[in-house]
Amino acid sequence: MRNPANVMEAHGNTCCFSEASFNRLQVMMKDRVMPESSHLFWEGDTADKLFYIKRGRVKVTKTTDEGKELILYMYQSGDLVGQADPFFGTKHSFSAEVLEDSDIGVIDHTDLELLICQHCDFAIDFMKWMGSHHRITQTKFRDLMMYGKPGALCSTLIRLCNTYGEPHGDHILIHKKITHTDLSNMIGATRESVNRMLSDLRKKNAVEYDNGMIVVKDLEMLQSVCHCELCPREICRI
Secondary structure, three states, rough: OOOOOHHHOOOOHHHHOHHEEEEEHHOOOEEEEOOOEEEEEOOOOOOEEEEEEEEOOEEEEOOOOOOOEEEEEEEEEEEEOOOOOOOOEEOOEEEEEOOOOEEEEEEEEEEHHHHHHHHHHHHHHHHHHHHHHHHHHHHHHHHHHHHHHHHHHHHHHHHHHHHHHHEEEEEEEEOOOOOOHHHHHHHOOOOHHHHHHHHHHHHHOOOOOHHHHHHEOHHHHHHHOOOOOOOOOOOOOO
């Protein structure tokens, strides 16, 4: 089992930026306070900004025509959120909801373009951030599509450990309350299916609950179910 001491809060996705590059980005930010349940953007809005989470949490979701929600990402302090590609001016293909009162830095794409044109080192760091973000997306879809719902659930629990985990004796406590509905929306399953799979994992002594929070007791078992490739923590995150 991986040492729980190493399974702590994941680094923000801006770790791809050097200190100089990140300082340039900070200068361009416009501060905004966003209340809980508000939205940074909605699906279909023009994608002309990036958002840096100084404090708080944001979930990015995709909704089907039938109203089913799929949680694509759960962002926290230190993360950069938004749709950035070579074709600025496209539409957002997902929505971003604020989960708790948050302090957000807003970066206009026009300012971002200026930084990319003026500073080659910033352009390289920005490409690293985009590459890292694409890899996170690719590994999530791999887990969802290749190893069934049990594999997707186990992968999600591992990602939650890397993002919100803290030592709990010899085990790992996920110190955010994650509901069965949240888990079902993360893996595209029904809540009843998640209930059954978690019950099975509890019977196998792989997970338990402590005051409503999930405790992972056998990380190696979860890794075996989802054929874990031991990706770096900055990639293996929720």
